Amino acid sequence: MSNPTIQTVPAIVPDEVPATPSDSRPGILQRGLQFLWRRDWRGFVLPLLALALWWGVTHFKLANTEVLAPPGAVLIEGLHQVFNGGFVWDLTASISRDLAGFTIGGLAGFALGTLLGTSRLAELLVAPSFNAVKQIALFAWIPMISVWFGMGEPAKVVFISLAAFYPVAINTFEGIRSVNRDYAEVARVYGFSRLQLWRRVILPAASPQIFTGLHLALIYAWLATIGAEYFLKSGYGVGNSMIDGREHFNMGSVLFGLVVVGSIGALLNQLAVRLEHRALKWRNRSA
Amino acid sequence: MSLTETLPVPALAAPAAAARTAQLLAGLRSRIWRGALALILPLAVLALWHAATLNGWVAQQILPAPTLVWSTLFDLWDSGELWTNLSISLTRVAWGFSAALVFGLALGVAMGLSKTAEAYLYPSFKAISEVPVLGWIPLLIMLVGIGEAMKILVIAKAAAVPITINTQQGIRNIPQAYLEVARVYRFNPRQLWLKVIFPSTLPSLFNGFRYGLTNAWLSLVTVELLASSEGIGYQMVWGRQLFQLDVVMACMVVIGVVGLAIDLVLQVIETRLLRWRRAAF
Numbered sequence: 152m153s154n155p156t157i158q159t160v161p162a163i164v165p166d167e168v169p170a171t172p173s174d175s176r177p178g179i180l181q182r183g184l185q186f187l188w189r190r191d192w193r194g195f196v197l198p199l200l201a202l203a204l205w206w207g208v209t210h211f212k213l214a215n216t217e218v219l220a221p222p223g224a225v226l227i228e229g230l231h232q233v234f235n236g237g238f239v240w241d242l243t244a245s246i247s248r249d250l251a252g253f254t255i256g257g258l259a260g261f262a263l264g265t266l267l268g269t270s271r272l273a274e275l276l277v278a279p280s281f282n283a284v285k286q287i288a289l290f291a292w293i294p295m296i297s298v299w300f301g302m303g304e305p306a307k308v309v310f311i312s313l314a315a316f317y318p319v320a321i322n323t324f325e326g327i328r329s330v331n332r333d334y335a336e337v338a339r340v341y342g343f344s345r346l347q348l349w350r351r352v353i354l355p356a357a358s359p360q361i362f363t364g365l366h367l368a369l370i371y372a373w374l375a376t377i378g379a380e381y382f383l384k385s386g387y388g389v390g391n392s393m394i395d396g397r398e399h400f401n402m403g404s405v406l407f408g409l410v411v412v413g414s415i416g417a418l419l420n421q422l423a424v425r426l427e428h429r430a431l432k433w434r435n436r437s438a
Numbered sequence: 439m440s441l442t443e444t445l446p447v448p449a450l451a452a453p454a455a456a457a458r459t460a461q462l463l464a465g466l467r468s469r470i471w472r473g474a475l476a477l478i479l480p481l482a483v484l485a486l487w488h489a490a491t492l493n494g495w496v497a498q499q500i501l502p503a504p505t506l507v508w509s510t511l512f513d514l515w516d517s518g519e520l521w522t523n524l525s526i527s528l529t530r531v532a533w534g535f536s537a538a539l540v541f542g543l544a545l546g547v548a549m550g551l552s553k554t555a556e557a558y559l560y561p562s563f564k565a566i567s568e569v570p571v572l573g574w575i576p577l578l579i580m581l582v583g584i585g586e587a588m589k590i591l592v593i594a595k596a597a598a599v600p601i602t603i604n605t606q607q608g609i610r611n612i613p614q615a616y617l618e619v620a621r622v623y624r625f626n627p628r629q630l631w632l633k634v635i636f637p638s639t640l641p642s643l644f645n646g647f648r649y650g651l652t653n654a655w656l657s658l659v660t661v662e663l664l665a666s667s668e669g670i671g672y673q674m675v676w677g678r679q680l681f682q683l684d685v686v687m688a689c690m691v692v693i694g695v696v697g698l699a700i701d702l703v704l705q706v707i708e709t710r711l712l713r714w715r716r717a718a719f
Contacts, residue, residue: 193554194561201562218580272475279476280483286701287694288659291671294678294686298500377572381664390572397576405576413569 220402228403229410237387242411244387245376248304252311253372257365260316264323264364268357274324281320289314289375293382304386307379314375315368322364326357359431366423373416389415502684510684511691520673524692527658527669530586534593535654542598542650543643546605556606567599571657575664584665589658596657600649608642609635641712648704655700659693670696 202222208214209221220228232238263281267274292313300306330353338352354361380390389411396404484504490496491503502510514520545563548555571592578588612635620634662671670689677685 191557193557196558197562198565275472275475276479280479283480283694283698286697287690288656288697290656290660290663291674291690291693293663294674295683295690297678298681298683298686374570374572377570378660381572381575393573393576397580400580402577402580405580409569409573409577412573413565416570417568 218400218402225403225406228401229407232392232404232407237392238407238411241387241389241392242415245380245389246415248307248379248388249311249372249376252308252375253315253368255308256312256315256372257319257368259312260319260321260364260368261323261361263316264320264361265327267320267324268327278324285317285321289317289371290378290382293378297383302383302385306383307376310379310383311372311375314371318367318371319361319364322360322367323357326360326364327353329360330356355433359434362427362430366420366427369419369423370416373412373419377412499681499683502687506684507687507691510682511688514673514685514688520670520688520692523668523670523673524696527662527671528696530589530662530669531593531651531654531658534590534658535597535651537590537594538597538601538650538654539647541594542601542646543605545598546602546646547609549602550606550609563602566595567603571596571653572660575661579665589661589666592661593654593657596653597650600653601646604642604646604649605639608639608646611642612638644708644711648708651700651704652697655697 205219206222209219263277267278267281293310296306296310296313300309334352334356335348338348343351376388377390377393380388381394384391384394389408393405393408393412396402396408487501487504491498491501511520545559549559549563574595575588575592578591582588582591616634616638617630620630625633658669659671662669663675666672666675670692674686674689677683677689
């Protein structure tokens with residue numbers, strides 16, 4: 152401040168470099184406040200109202216508190232579950248059977264979709280039956296699966312595989328069928344081998360739709376995991392803990408399970424979007 | 439000029455007609471051929487199934503004979519039991535879907551038209567829809583009991599999500615140019631809704647209805663399997679508990695047929711409703 156020559160320098164800098172907000176370098180507190188200020192808080196009004204209503208109803212005993220636990224008790228129950236309940240076991244059990252089913256169903260679906268996509272004869276033979284069987288609601292298979300595979304892990308994985316199987320099979324089939332014939336023509340001109348044709352032409356061209364199938368399969372498999380745990384009640388799992396919670400009137404456990412089911416679903420969805428984006432990056436580049 | 443141009447037409451008509459009949463025949467032949475091929479797999483499975491039960495390769499308790507399933511299906515139908523349960527199930531779907539229609543359309547229109555409504559409502563809607571129906575069932579059972587209200591709420595939630603999303607997006611995606619044309623022609627609000635907003639959101643709306651109804655049927659089956667004392671899903675559970683697997687399989691057939699019927703009806707309605715659109719292209 153005392154030296155005028157130095158003072159001119161910072162006065163020039165903002166002129167040369169276009170003034171950006173980061174130039175002013177606000178402190179972390181200021182930036183945090185700015186972030187909070189700019190954020191759209193209107194979405195929180197409804198949940199907060201619901202929370203207030205919930206609190207009011209339980210606080211003034213307008214409803215049976217045996218059934219409708221107060222928000223505080225639910226929060227404590229949730230924390231209890233995370234830190235010293237069997238939550239970790241439940242979650243690992245659920246996710247591992249989810250992934251097992253997803254892998255088996257996805258591979259089977261990919262195989263069938265590829266077969267139907269490449270062979271007209273196979274399509275004529277199998278596709279009508281496949282479409283007919285597909286009409287049966289997924290959960291309607293549960294009673295038969297429980298007879299054939301019992302109530303344990305195999306039955307659950309079979310059911311989850313079935314859930315993942317349909318979307319992958321359908322989308323792989325449609326993806327392969329929609330490959331532009333000109334591409335295959337070009338490959339033939341260049342004398343591609345069968346393997347090259349598959350690796351270089353058909354699979355890349357069909358990949359967006361195959362990814363769509365895998366993405367759907369990931370979502371369905373998670374749904375099927377929770378469903379399988381509801382219906383085939385043995386062992387651990389997030390679904391088991393929710394059903395147990397309901398039977399013991401433990402609302403904390405049920406609500407906590409609900410949040411976990413939603414979060415894992417959203418997380419899997421995000422993961423699929425990311426992977427899809429990364430795997431299909433080359434397409435955007437060439438376009 | 440015009441005469442010479444129209445002249446060749448009658449001359450061509452006879453061969454064209456012959457070609458058309460030939461094409462029709464070929465189409466018929468390929469259709470029969472396709473049908474025959476399509477039947478091979480189901481017939482083979484049926485034959486294997488029949489042989490397996492006939493020769494005792496698989497215990498009757500685990501796999502009932504196909505003929506038994508078939509006769510059970512007719513017995514259940516003749517006794518009226520099947521229809522009673524099915525009508526209970528369909529009534530539930532109708533109630534749940536109607537509730538979803540009212541709620542989903544209102545919410546979708548509100549969020550589609552007003553940014554403010556979207557800012558207030560969308561995050562909550564998103565949070566609720568992010569948790570699948572299956573996750574809500576235990577909570578709903580705790581809150582409203584195991585009765586009819588719970589089932590209808592479950593079905594309504596399943597159907598309302600796609601209806602809301604598609605309604606909102608349909609309204610959002612109306613091309614700005616349409617609205618400008620309407621403004622230029624000084625449409626009154628009623629005209630604006632009937633001639634611009636409704637027709638241009640119709641395909642999207644219909645998409646929502648379609649997913650909504652399919653979801654409603656699927657979640658009905660789920661909720662009836664899980665917690666019900668009547669309905670087609672319950673009949674399955676009942677058959678399973680008594681180890682009457684012929685009843686279970688007959689119910690699976692019925693569930694599949696209803697699913698297919700819902701699909702077909704919606705397809706017919708869609709092509710009817712959206713015909714004007716195709717013609718424009």
